[in-house]
Amino acid sequence: MTKPKVLISDKMDPNAARIFAEMGCDVDVITGKTPEELKAIIGQYDGLAIRSSTKVTKDILEAATNLKVIGRAGIGVDNVDIPAASAQGVVVMNTPFGNSITTAEHAIALMFALARQLPEADLSTQAGKWEKNRFMGVEVTGKTLGLIGAGNIGSIVASRALGLRMKVVAYDPFLTPERAIEIGVEKADLDTLLAKADFITLHTPLTSETRNILSRENLAKTKKGVRIVNCARGGLIDEAALKDLLDSGHVAGAALDVFETEPAKESPLFGTPNFICTPHLGASTTEAQVNVALQVAEQMAEFLTTGGVTNALNMPSLSAEEAPKLKPYMALAEKLGALVGQLVGDSVKKIAIEVEGAAAQLNQKPITAAVLAGLMKQYSQTVNMVNAPFLAKERGLDVREVRHEREGEYRTLVRVTVGTDEGEKAVAGTLFGNGQPRLVEIFDIAVEADLDGDMLYIVNTDAPGFIGSIGTLLGQSNINIGTFHLGRRQAGGEAVLLLSVDSPVSDEVLAKAKTLNGVRLVKALKFA
Template identity: 60%
Template sequence: MPKVLIADPLSPAAEAIFKERGLEVDTRVGLGKDELIAIIGDYDGLAVRSATKVTAEVLAAARRLKVVGRAGIGVDNIDVEAATRHGVVVMNTPFGNSVTTAEHTISLMLALARQIPAADRSTRAGRWEKNRFMGVELMGKTLGLIGCGNIGSIVADRAQGLKMRVIAFDPFLSPERAADLNVEKVELDALLARADVISLHAPLTEQTRNILSRENLQKTRPGVRIINCARGGLVDEAAVCDLIRAGHIAGAAFDVFTVEPARESPLFALEEVIVTPHLGAATMEAQENVALQVAEQISDYLMTGAVVNALNMASVTAEEAPRLRPYMKLAEQLGSCAGQLVETGLEEVTVTYAGHAASLNTRPLTQLVLTGLLRPQLASVNMVNAPAIAKQRNIHIRVVTCDMIEGYQTLLTVEVLTERGPRTVSGTLFQDQEPRLVSIHGIPMEARLGPHMLYVRNQDKPGFIGALGRTLGDAGINIATFHLGRDAPGGNAIALVEVDGPIPDYVLDQVRRLPHVLQAKQLSF
């Protein structure tokens, strides 16, 4: 009989589900690190929220552990890489908190518009300052959403019920999906210039970190109000304080902070700011939903092998696994490459399997392509929920197979149709094991994708390679491999450079300013 440990507070209904499914369950909340390490070896499954830290040390001691289930979205408290190394599936419940977080956003927006917390404190203190707390109506105002996925779309619906206009910046929001939501899709600068209220609903990734920087906050219209119920680190909190004091920002509401728990913050000193202690998911209904979901998912996996909302495991049978493993890595790398190169909304994705690849179980491979494609903007995406997210965003998926392909025994091609046209990457396996990129946007090249890559699209002119090498060398950046391709002499060219570590932003800016450079981006694999 599989045995499960519940290490953080969950609804009693979760324990009941485990027992109904035939699992043995122990609930031991509040264990210290050493206490958890001492007992984790006796369990096949572990159910947690955010308090228990599932570290590499814990996983090393978990001799029987097969699955960790997180009742919630974020898995910052779980070492997913270590879990993968130990063969432990990591699952989350990405949609259980959506309505609750959206409602908290609307609550803060209303409270901010009418200065309710400050008025409450004043009235309790015996002051009757009716003329001091002059609010604003939300009807007719423009709400700007940074991120319009599951939670953002619910906020849009609720805001429209308040007769607000809704605009959204989201590179993965298709025009069709925007029309369905009655939302106007705009670029970030347009949103900053037009929105009366800005609400963030994006994950924290390298692309979204500090998206409301001091520079961007200064682009907002005077009197704007800022709301963040998404993730700390999306907003420059110090800049918000300065711009409130300067009279540019009318107010802000924060449920999440760059450092949590937030024991102190310059935001706390301002009456124009409302702060709550990460309450977005704190309702009885949400807690019940995620507890039930994680219990069902862990039970299904341990009893039947079914995988739902796994972050680190493909839906692959034991017989298929050895043959598919190198193709799975190739599929995710190609998807990731395409996703990092795309800068506008996705409309259609075509995955073509040619040669030997055409005879494979392509479903998990296509899921991994989508996972890599969406992950640069959606940190919580995994191979299980990637197709659903793509469908929700009206991204059409096409799969093509062909038995023969000239020049290769096996070839995978990912073509992404965007608002600015198609983008294509192709790859193969070297010696049937090692993934290789063989084409970008129709330009042939052979490259191994390493952890840190520099992608440069440029005009094929003399002196460019030397200038690029000098720029990197002067910055102390060591080049591991250097790959080149061009469509014709003097035409368009691509350089793909593997380096030993991350490239600082100032170096990227120097590369972009080099003569003949059309685009430069840092890629991570």
């Protein structure tokens, strides 16, 4: 079996390459390539491991014909075109926890530097001055810290601040009251935080919602004498407005590790009194650099060799432990999606994926993604679990997930119901004891069938002689029947016939089948 091939295109700890090799990947370390040089070689690789230097643009992705995963050793993925990667079916991963402590500690360090004016005092003292009365600092004990963003890094900052006997107020739309109690913070809206905080630290990604979250208007709402620290992302603060408020004295101090434009070779903030800056050092410790390199190598290798998905930004995560359990369910789900996609086609307006019994105990997101991958194959042959949800959203498809803990007629069941102009239509499947997918229901008719290879789907009126006539037609057309699967609503009523055949059925044979007595619908199906 050919080993997956990985390219490390940015400088990172050499142990990353060792981990790739130990986990069954071939790895090349080629750094410093120009975009054109990278574009020329990227088609050879299944995986691309990067830090912040490599820019993975749409142009690069179009040349990456074999690429399956991009791993960013670090948190930020501003240098990856995630929509383009998703459309092409490439998983994008980051390592959100490898440098969390390092970044949190940097924020705390900058907070202390602001509180005690350490950089200015150092410069003054080393210049031979002894300006003891000039540098009157403030204590952090008893002060209120306002966290904008209470995720992984924000919660670490909160724990350090609480250890310093600070009060912590947090604004985060995703922070639940229970989680706020757990990490010891007061949950508040943004205006309340701005009015209360003596210090503000930011720990949120840069999105359309968070860009300029500390705008001129919001900065004006802060408590006079506030000190602001940003070790998260440039663009969260209106830098020109911050400069004006520092000059006016409304903001007593500000410390930025990140800027809207980087590298920040010039800024209106440079030289402003009570302003401290560092060159994006939040993750720059020896420990953090090693951690993120090792973590991204483990995640990517696990995905390429076992299918485990960790810290993915554009598909559901799937641990190495979960992957073997979910693999047969995902195969079943993809076949069910492919079945409804081929039978119903463009008329699908909405889709519900239901899991029941043993399936309800599992992570449903990969099952849903697999159904969508099967469904979307009618639109694109390059569709997979990564880009299928993207394509479904692009087409305006309403997707719903339903979980039933109960166990029904089958120990485990996956049902896919699609809404069409003609009403709802459902198919359902289960796993047999050997883990093999099996169709058990099609459009309210019970039927047991394998879904594999070339098949023929026929809806007809249940009547004597029909099976003989379709068998004769296929025999005369030199098409060998593999399996017969029958189902009907009632004797003499609507019946369904699913045939597996050893070769594709031509349009000519389909046309002849449609002329057989009692036939209502004939359709050729194809399953991977």
